[in-house]
Amino acid sequence: MSLDKGAKFPPPPFVRSLEHLVDFVDTASLGLHWVGADGTILWANPADYQALGYIADEYVGHNIAEFHVDPEVIADILNRLGAGERLCNYGARLRCKNGSVRHVEITSSVLFEDTPDGPRFVHTRCYTQDVTERKRMEQARDRFVSILGHDLRNPLSTVAMASERLLGAPDLPDRYRPVVERIASSASRMSRMIVDLIEFARTLGKQLPLERRPVDFAEVCRRIIDEVCQASPATPIALHVEGRVHGSWDPDRLAQAVSNLLTNAVQHGQLPITAKIQDDGDHVLFEVSNAGPAIEPDALASVFEPFSPSTSTSGLGLGLFIVSEIVNAHGGTITVRSTERGTTFSSRWPKAGTV
Amino acid sequence: LIVVAEDDPDLRETLCEALADAGYPVSSARNGREALGLVRGDRRVCLLFLDLMMPVMSGYQLHDLLVADATLASIPVVVMSANWDARRELGTTDFLRKPMSLETVLRYAARYCGGERRSV
Numbered sequence: 498m499s500l501d502k503g504a505k506f507p508p509p510p511f512v513r514s515l516e517h518l519v520d521f522v523d524t525a526s527l528g529l530h531w532v533g534a535d536g537t538i539l540w541a542n543p544a545d546y547q548a549l550g551y552i553a554d555e556y557v558g559h560n561i562a563e564f565h566v567d568p569e570v571i572a573d574i575l576n577r578l579g580a581g582e583r584l585c586n587y588g589a590r591l592r593c594k595n596g597s598v599r600h601v602e603i604t605s606s607v608l609f610e611d612t613p614d615g616p617r618f619v620h621t622r623c624y625t626q627d628v629t630e631r632k633r634m635e636q637a638r639d640r641f642v643s644i645l646g647h648d649l650r651n652p653l654s655t656v657a658m659a660s661e662r663l664l665g666a667p668d669l670p671d672r673y674r675p676v677v678e679r680i681a682s683s684a685s686r687m688s689r690m691i692v693d694l695i696e697f698a699r700t701l702g703k704q705l706p707l708e709r710r711p712v713d714f715a716e717v718c719r720r721i722i723d724e725v726c727q728a729s730p731a732t733p734i735a736l737h738v739e740g741r742v743h744g745s746w747d748p749d750r751l752a753q754a755v756s757n758l759l760t761n762a763v764q765h766g767q768l769p770i771t772a773k774i775q776d777d778g779d780h781v782l783f784e785v786s787n788a789g790p791a792i793e794p795d796a797l798a799s800v801f802e803p804f805s806p807s808t809s810t811s812g813l814g815l816g817l818f819i820v821s822e823i824v825n826a827h828g829g830t831i832t833v834r835s836t837e838r839g840t841t842f843s844s845r846w847p848k849a850g851t852v
Numbered sequence: 853l854i855v856v857a858e859d860d861p862d863l864r865e866t867l868c869e870a871l872a873d874a875g876y877p878v879s880s881a882r883n884g885r886e887a888l889g890l891v892r893g894d895r896r897v898c899l900l901f902l903d904l905m906m907p908v909m910s911g912y913q914l915h916d917l918l919v920a921d922a923t924l925a926s927i928p929v930v931v932m933s934a935n936w937d938a939r940r941e942l943g944t945t946d947f948l949r950k951p952m953s954l955e956t957v958l959r960y961a962a963r964y965c966g967g968e969r970r971s972v
Contacts, residue, residue, distance in 0.1 A: 647950075650950040650951050651860035651863045654866075655866045658867070661954035661955065688951045708940065
């Protein structure tokens with residue numbers, strides 16, 4: 498795409514503007530192209546074909562499907578565009594001239610022209626972003642999560658069960674009992690850290706997936722309180738339930754959020770610790786309070802940030818971040834207030850889909 | 853008889869020793885195929901502890917085979933996995949999330965094989 502640069506007189510301002518626009522498009526790092534209704538590439542900027550290792554003649558004039566790895570994907574793209582849909586960051590794979598594959602995200606819509614016979618498909622306006630490196634990072638992250646999730650948990654299971662077995666052995670010498678208890682408690686702590694890290698890695702840049710079901714908030718909370726109190730028998734937790742506290746939530750995620758909030762109170766607060774669940778119209782209010790000194794304002798401001806050093810359920814500073822991700826995914830909110838009299842985490846959970 | 857299908861040798865042996873200590877007869881398998889041979893070959897099997905990520909034949913594959921086989925479908929299966937979502941994928945409630953506690957393992961053994969114990 499070029500303009501006549503041999504013009505005798507300086508071009509009028511609008512032509513100079515057009516030259517600048519062409520220069521802008523030709524030097525863009527984002528791939529841009531137009532495709533006709535039959536899939537033929539009508540025009541492309543250098544970034545578009547050079548990213549695949551082609552020159553203009555090897556690309557423009559060819560059918561766009563020739564460059565897609567997955568025929569069903571480009572067929573779907575063209576069908577949707579033809580129907581007037583606007584695509585935003587549609588994932589696709591393109592094949593380079595050397596045979597390698599690039600992952601791209603395509604944003605595209607069709608320029609339609611009004612005619613007496615109705616709208617005419619002029620061409621697509623397609624912006625192609627190469628996300629190959631990001632995909633590679635995501636794959637590395639998935640592998641990392643897999644290592645955390647599977648490969649590390651097997652040896653950890655062995656440590657946890659072997660120490661439990663030793664603690665149950667009547668002939669374990671008393672002087673070794675505290676040693677084995679420390680092994681068991683460290684294995685348990687490491688297990689919580691792994692759970693938190695997996696959740697953190699899974700939520701990076703993604704909306705947390707939910708499987709909503711009718712749930713009794715109080716029932717989930719009672720179960721988690723039992724678990725937390727079993728692990729910390731010296732720390733009773735009082736539960737107050739007001740009204741009907743049923744809603745449509747992901748029971749596993751809800752349990753995880755409740756567990757993290759209660760464990761946080763047990764680990765960082767002082768007695769008494771109370772949990773309150775209250776019917777609040779179309780929401781359920783869930784509060785966890787503990788006595789203890791006020792959290793410093795700076796620390797309070799970052800309490801829901803990942804790797805927050807101020808409070809955490811795991812030693813990694815991810816517990817409350819995960820809570821806030823779970824609450825947000827449900828469309829709820831969470832806040833914290835802290836004074837010399839104690840600290841309270843208040844979360845509001847929309848009942849949406851209550852049955 | 854309890855069958856433990858787990859590819860991690862340390863975990864497999866720890867599970868087998870703990871169950872044997874509690875008085876249960878135990879056989880172990882390093883993968884799904886070995887476990888399938890054991891459950892097909894012995895009618896006394898009262899419980900299968902099943903890891904999911906195993907070589908040769910995965911726990912997922914074995915689970916599908918057991919569910920589809922009328923003669924084996926009644927064998928209780930407790931799935932052991934680090935992946936919480938697997939519980940939903942397999943539609944099972946008998947699930948041990950790794951790292952699991954010995955207490956929970958023994959509770960499952962007592963639930964399904966209580967009568968088989970030689971001694972406690």
